[in-house]
Each structure stands twice: as C-alpha cells, then as structure tokens.
Amino acid sequence: QVQLRQWGAGLLKPSETLSLTCAASDGSFSGYYCIWIRQSPKKGLEWIGEIHHSGSTNYNPSLKSRVTMSVDTSKNQFSLKVNSVTAADTAVYYCARGHSTSGLDSWGQGTPVTVSS
Amino acid sequence: EIVMTQSPLSLPVTPGEPASISCRSNQSLLHVNGHTYLDWYLQRPGQSPQLLTYRGSNRASGVPDRFSGSGSGTDFTLKISRVEAEDVGVYYCMQALQSPWTFGQGTRVEIK
Numbered sequence: 005q006v007q008l009r010q011w012g013a014g015l016l017k018p019s020e021t022l023s024l025t026c027a028a029s030d031g032s033f034s035g036y037y038c039i040w041i042r043q044s045p046k047k048g049l050e051w052i053g054e055i056h057h058s059g060s061t062n063y064n065p066s067l068k069s070r071v072t073m074s075v076d077t078s079k080n081q082f083s084l085k086v087n088s089v090t091a092a093d094t095a096v097y098y099c100a101r102g103h104s105t106s107g108l109d110s111w112g113q114g115t116p117v118t119v120s121s
Numbered sequence: 122e123i124v125m126t127q128s129p130l131s132l133p134v135t136p137g138e139p140a141s142i143s144c145r146s147n148q149s150l151l152h153v154n155g156h157t158y159l160d161w162y163l164q165r166p167g168q169s170p171q172l173l174t175y176r177g178s179n180r181a182s183g184v185p186d187r188f189s190g191s192g193s194g195t196d197f198t199l200k201i202s203r204v205e206a207e208d209v210g211v212y213y214c215m216q217a218l219q220s221p222w223t224f225g226q227g228t229r230v231e232i233k
Binding site: 051053064104109 | 156158160162169170171172174175176181182213215217218220221222223224226227
C-alpha cells in the first residue's frame with residue numbers, strides 16, 4: 005500500500021499561514037487527487053479540498069477564500085496553505101490519495117495543528 | 122451541502138457476533154453514470170482513517186470479507202459479519218457525489 009508522508013508546522017499564532025506538504029513513498033499520485041481533510045472534536049472530519057496531479061483544484065466553499073493547494077510535479081509533492089488562521093483552524097490535518105470513484109485509499113499520518121496566541 | 126447522518130453513534134459489540142451501522146444522506150448519492158458515491162472508513166484509535174468500501178459496496182484492497190457495504194439512494198449500511206477485537210474504532214461514511222464531500226458524525230464500535 006502506498007505510504008503518504010506529510011509535514012509542516014504544528015503551532016501557529018492567529019493570522020499566520022498554515023503550510024503543509026504531502027508526498028507519496030513511491031511518487032504514485034499520477035491519475036489521482038490529493039485530498040486534504042481536517043479533523044477536530046467540534047466539526048469532526050471536514051473536507052478541505054482536492055488537487056489533481058495536473059494542478060486542477062476544488063475547494064470547500066467554507067474555506068475557499070483562505071485556502072491554496074499546489075503541486076510540485078518535479079518532486080511529486082502536494083502542498084496546502086491556509087492563511088489568516090484562527091483558533092477554529094486547530095485540528096489534525098490529513099492528506100489522502102484518491103478519487104471520487106475509488107475512495108481515499110491511502111492517508112498520511114496526520115499533522116496536529118494548534119493555533120494559539 | 123449533503124448532510125450525512127449515522128446511527129447508532131455508539132455500538133457495543135460482542136466478538137464473533139454481527140454488527141451493523143446505518144448511514145443516511147439528505148440527497149440521493151446516485152450519479153448519472155449509475156454509480157453511488159458512498160464510502161466507508163474505519164479510524165482505529167490513534168490512527169488515520171482507512172478505506173473499507175467505496176462506491177457503496179466495493180471492498181477496498183486488503184479489507185477482510187467480513188466487511189460489506191450495501192444500500193442505494195439515501196440509505197446505506199455497513200455490516201460486519203463476525204466482529205473481531207481489531208474492529209474497534211470509529212466508523213465513518215462519506216459521500217463523494219457532490220463537492221464539498223461530507224462525512225457522517227461517526228459510529229464508535231467497542232467491545233462489550
């Protein structure tokens with residue numbers, strides 16, 4: 005099974021930018037989407053959005069104004085940025101590989117992100 | 122957005138016995154292509170979610186055949202034919218028909 009590794013800063017102050025990166029162990033995102041999901045006790049699992057290997061994106065309308073997803077095809081790495089974070093953005097963030105037709109078959113280990121002054 | 126509702130939210134189970142979790146959506150999850158975009162995931166304690174079934178009833182690679190997904194339209198069920206100790210955790214349904222994809226609240230399965 006493909007292993008996804010994700011990394012990024014885990015402690016942010018309000019108004020800062022959350023930045024996470026995700027990569028597959030064997031580079032196998034071709035043809036798939038990288039989906040970003042977050043999990044908090046208050047909101048449960050929340051779909052942030054998706055980015056295809058080609059670079060096309062689709063964001064959750066509730067976060068769209070603050071979210072940017074990108075792909076570095078030379079490194080097979082996908083990135084998530086959320087700007088102007090607040091305490092409400094405190095959550096465990098996951099990247100996952102998949103497609104709407106086949107489910108999310110591989111997940112990263114999760115990155116706990118805390119926003120606190 | 123599509124709202125997903127699971128029941129029960131907590132399910133005590135006895136090893137070797139069957140178990141069943143329900144998931145309902147407030148809109149049909151049937152795509153015009155004939156596929157139903159409903160997935161089931163299990164999140165074991167301290168772990169990331171893992172895919173169990175996709176498009177309603179297709180078991181993911183490596184998932185034991187004691188897990189089965191069924192249903193159509195707005196009503197779906199995940200069944201475990203004989204629960205094992207390793208099946209404890211929180212089960213989620215998720216719809217991937219319409220953006221934003223949305224999850225149920227989760228059903229916590231624990232051993233009696």
